[in-house]
Amino acid sequence: MTQTLKVDVLIAGGGPCGLMLAIELGKRNIRCLLVDAKPGTAFNPQANATQARTMEHFRRLGFAHEIRSMGLPPDHPTDIAYLTRFAGTELARLRLPTAAAAPQAVKNMSGSWSAAELPHRVSQKFVEVSLHRHAQQQASVEMRYGWRLQAFKDTGDGISAVVQSVDGGEALNVQAQYMVGADGARSFVRHELGIAWGGATGFKRKFMGGKMLAVYLKAPDFYARNPNDRSWMYVVVNPELRAFIMSVDGVSEFAFHIQMADDDATEALTEADARRLFAQAYGQSIDIEILSMATWMAGHALVAESFQQGRVFLGGDASHLFTPTGGLGYNTAVEDAVNLSWKLASVLKGQAPAALLDSYHLERHPLAVRNTGYARQFADSIGLFEAAPELEENSPQGEAARTLASDYLNGHVRREFNIPGVTFGGRYDTSPIIVGDGTTAPPDAANTYVPCATPGGRPPHAWLSDGRSLYDSFNFEWTLLVLGPNAPDTQAFEHTAQTMGLDLKVVRHADPALLALYEAPLALIRPDQILAWRGHHATQAQAILAQVLGYGDTVHGSTTDTATTA
Secondary structure, eight states, rough: EEEEEEEEEEOOOHHHHHHHHHHHHTTTTOEEEEEESSSSSSSSSOOOOEEEEHHHHHHHOOOOHHHTTTTSSTTTTOOOESSTTTTSOEEEEEEEEOTTTTTHHHGGOOOHHHOOOOOOOOOOHHHHHHHHHHHOTTTTTEEEEEEEEEEEEOOOSSSEEEETTTTSSOOEEEEEEEEEOOTTTTTTHHHHOOOEEEOOOOOOOOOSSSEEEEEEEEEETTTOOSSSSOOEEEEOOSSSSSEEEEEEESSSSSEEEEEEEEEEHHHHHHHHHHHHHHHHHHSSOOOOOOEEEEEEEEEEEEEEEEEEEEEEEOOOGGGGEEEOOOHHHHHHHHHHHHHHHHHHHHHHTTSOGGGGHHHHHHHHHHHHHHHHHHHHHHHHHHHTOOOTTTTOOSHHHHHHHHHHHHHHHHHHHHHHOOOHHHHHHHOOOOOOOOOOSSOOOOOOSSOOOOOHHHHSSSOOOOOOOOOOOOOGGGGGSEEEEEEEESOOOHHHHHHHHHTTTOEEEEEEEEEEHHHHHSSEEEEEEEEEEESEEEESTTHHHHHHHHHHTSSSSOOOOOOHHHHHOO
């Protein structure tokens, strides 16, 4: 007889979104089963940029330092360089801190980069190993790689599913309260639900639009024969070809991507072609060992029309597909998991009504539309740039072409890679579980971020006098910040939270600078480190906590009064 396993949440997909869900739910003692058809975590490099906000979430979970130790050696430059060939003439460069320098560098930054963490350049294949290890440590989490979701049905009061080993052997019936499809771009879950893509696809560009060849390779002589300063990412811009390469281990492993003139030509490429194209991109013949090669499609800006149907949710690439400019796909997937996990746990523990789960689509769908839009802008910026025919000539015309290209590309690299606004500026202003106060956040912009305590966004960051990040003082679940030397009474929040079964920690900071930063002495921080409410008094604590947990808009008085009277 086929065995039956009962869990709270069934997770289909063991990439970054699925693994983050397993960690977050496991830390809340929610019983989970994760299945993935792959034999283990990713072999190929895939995503290569962990944004600062994602690093802040890894810090919240206690392993940002572990992630930052992975990938490139600690003193390897993380620069992005644009060149005529990988070993050719440099046209533009953005210099960035090394992994070793980042933890101290961030403590001296302010304004747009006031943050607990800086970005980190590390291949997804390494990140997944770390996430997998932390998911395995959760007693309530079971993971089965080499298993796939075969069928599922939402019965109205739960999920009935069948998972089976990919070798066609053992099958397992699964009874779950909820299911999450984090099963990638070709999501079986999304297909079975009949949820269509919205957005646009099929963008054709000279670069980052159409079919690309990806080659995971070893090139032991890459650095020794390259006259240019070391970088993490090198982008080739010339009239003959467009390609980029990222260092995977800072020694000899690289992820090489190139676009041909048409999709059929790219699909037909052989290993011999890959060696020839790599030599062209490098600028000279160079020995390589091909570890794997595959094609992938650039030119997507797609978002699933719904992130939820009944008791089933979508996250990660199953719910949004990016052209990878800006490195936003994997980072958006992590935020999906962080947003959904605390809500699922709150409902499963009886702390919130099922209506709380409706806020997942309402919050994450607009952010996916926003982020795919930004990625499309970055792809247009580099992909539509025309390299002049004389760019590589040793002539006055060639020099002039290189000067023009340098001016443009130095602007572009900052537009695509210096993006604190994209990283920190995502907001949930229209969410029904955010208690607005009538104030308006600064305009959304990719390359600038203005810290702002208007409810609905990331809490403003600061470094404390003892050297800790303000975020390090937050609770894993709910936090009530109490700021300034003359703090109001908080007993109403504490009593209500206890009655509702919430893990609410009151965190007091008397520094007047923090009170000035938040512009109110009380600030309620959600488990996903989103500012849910701020105010001057605790008199409406019960109504505020009810609203942020999905019981409806119960805060009395106009929204403009909330910050001063609630």
